[in-house]
Amino acid sequence: MMDGLLAQWPHFLLVLLRTSCLLVFWPVWDSRLIPVQVRIFSLLVIALALTPVAAPWLPPLPSTWPALLALVLREFLLGLSLGLLVRFFLAGVQMAGHLVSIQMGFGMVTLIDPHSQGQSTIIADLFLFLAILVFLGVNGHHFLLRLLARSFEEIPMGRPLALPESLSLFLPRCGALMYQLAVTLAAPVLAALFLTQVALGVVARAVPQIQVMLLSFHLTIGLGLLFLSFTLTLLGSVLAGNLAGLKYPLHQVWQAWGG
Secondary structure: OHHHHHHHHHHHHHHHHHHHHHHOOOOOOOOOOOOHHHHHHHHHHHHHHHHHHHHHHOOOOOOOHHHHHHHHHHHHHHHHHHHHHHHHHHHHHHHHHHHHHHHHOOOOOEEEEOOOOEEEEHHHHHHHHHHHHHHHHOOHHHHHHHHHHHHHHHOOOOOOOOOOHHHHHHHHHHHHHHHHHHHHHHHHHHHHHHHHHHHHHHHHHHOOOOOHHHHHHHHHHHHHHHHHHHHHHHHHHHHHHHHHHOHHHHHHHHHHHHO
């Protein structure tokens, strides 16, 4: 039994390399809210479980440093290209929250986001957490794990280091999905607040005695929260639909690496 474990050791290292390069860019596993010990332990467990499954398609462990460096760099680029698509989705959700916060007057109220270690607004964090909950609710983590298990057969390790040309043309276009999602999520609230500002401008011209500036703060926040509550009731289905739509660009990136 010990001989069998020692024979599987190079395979385990190769599986651990790809697992680490992929999971480090995917949601939940990349969160700083999860302790480092838990993330490392989960990577080891997943790699250990996948080693017998992936063993028939694994190449020998490189014997030279240049070959090993090329293998690591290729796996890193693979994980980065697949992870960018999911990050575009989450960035679009967070951008929608930023737009709504600024229009409601919450733009000056910023918090330290523990996920990115940067400044973020309250509504942006709310949208981001809801997106992660929807991702888990539709079993997005199961889909990514199945993708990882299939990758050893369909994207063999040990190929020459080269960035697919189609990938360099396709990924920038996927960035448009981020802005499209942000506008889709924020549009109802932004439209309502825009009409509110127009109405306040008409009132200010018609009745100059009314202190519109003082009235606008409370009215904008109140109507913003009201329309935001309506938006949140539909947010789950919209996010689930956009997550399902990610399968096509993921398949395109998959095909580019698989050759």
